[in-house]
Amino acid sequence: MAGFASSRPASLALCGFLIFLNVFAFLLAVGAEQRRSTGKVVPDEYDERSYCLYDTDASTVYGVCAFFVLLLAQLLVTGVTRCLCFGPALSSRGCAVAAFAVSWLTFLIAEACLVGGSAKNAYHTKYLGYYTKHDLVSCAALRKGVFAAAAAMMLINLAASLVYYWSYSKAADGGFIKHQNEAGVGMTDYGLDRGGSPGL
Numbered sequence: 001m002a003g004f005a006s007s008r009p010a011s012l013a014l015c016g017f018l019i020f021l022n023v024f025a026f027l028l029a030v031g032a033e034q035r036r037s038t039g040k041v042v043p044d045e046y047d048e049r050s051y052c053l054y055d056t057d058a059s060t061v062y063g064v065c066a067f068f069v070l071l072l073a074q075l076l077v078t079g080v081t082r083c084l085c086f087g088p089a090l091s092s093r094g095c096a097v098a099a100f101a102v103s104w105l106t107f108l109i110a111e112a113c114l115v116g117g118s119a120k121n122a123y124h125t126k127y128l129g130y131y132t133k134h135d136l137v138s139c140a141a142l143r144k145g146v147f148a149a150a151a152a153m154m155l156i157n158l159a160a161s162l163v164y165y166w167s168y169s170k171a172a173d174g175g176f177i178k179h180q181n182e183a184g185v186g187m188t189d190y191g192l193d194r195g196g197s198p199g200l
Contacts, residue, residue, distance in 0.1 A: 011169055014080060015162060021073035022158040026151050028066035029114065033147035035059040037121050039139030052139035054124050063118035063147060067111060070154060074107045077161045081168045099164035106157040113150035117142055 036059045039052040121142040 014076075015165065018073055018077060018161060018165070019158065021069055021076070022154055022161075025066045025069040025073065026154045028062045028069065029110075029147045029151035029154060032059040032062035032066065032114075032117065032121075033144075033151065035062060036142050036144070036147070037124075038141050039124065041139060052124060054139070057122060059142070059147070060118045060122045063114045063121065063150075066150070067114040067118070070107065070110060070114070070157075073161070074103070074157075077103070077165055081165060096164055096167035099160045099167060103157055103160040103164055106153040106160060110150045110153035110157060113146050113153065117146035117150065120146070 035056060037054050037057055039054040041050050042053045123140055
């Protein structure tokens with residue numbers, strides 16, 4: 001009972017920290033979506049050329065930060081559960097495997113969106129056009145929804161990771177209790193065999 005009491009707060013603390021990391025990454029992705037870099041064609045004040053003038057690049061910073069925060073969260077749950085391959089045998093293996101697969105799939109999609117969105121947002125049109133010819137009519141910019149898709153994947157990833165970790169913890173506790181019960185039954189049988197029949 002003492003071991004179970006000491007392990008339960010640690011599990012709750014881990015879940016709380018995991019939720020914090022995912023929510024933090026989610027907020028960064030939402031901020032990156034709202035602060036996407038936009039550009040407009042403006043004339044050069046010194047000659048007849050035109051160029052793209054961009055505003056802040058905060059979206060790229062938010063996207064990169066969200067990438068590493070989400071990576072930390074995924075490595076945390078993977079390290080604690082030992083990547084499903086080296087942990088205890090799971091009684092509800094189907095649920096754990098499904099949650100494990102969904103967790104990694106949504107993680108990879110979110111990370112791909114964050115990397116692609118950050119790189120595209122950091123790209124600025126360098127072409128100098130002629131203002132009188134109007135040959136520079138638009139500026140390259142990241143389309144809407146890339147960081148929003150990453151944020152949505154983060155929420156699914158969080159739910160899948162919590163289900164996966166819960167299945168792992170349940171199997172680990174159940175396997176230990178089952179092992180104790182089997183050991184106790186084995187020792188009882190051994191004592192009866194060694195002691196012989198009560199009548200003798």
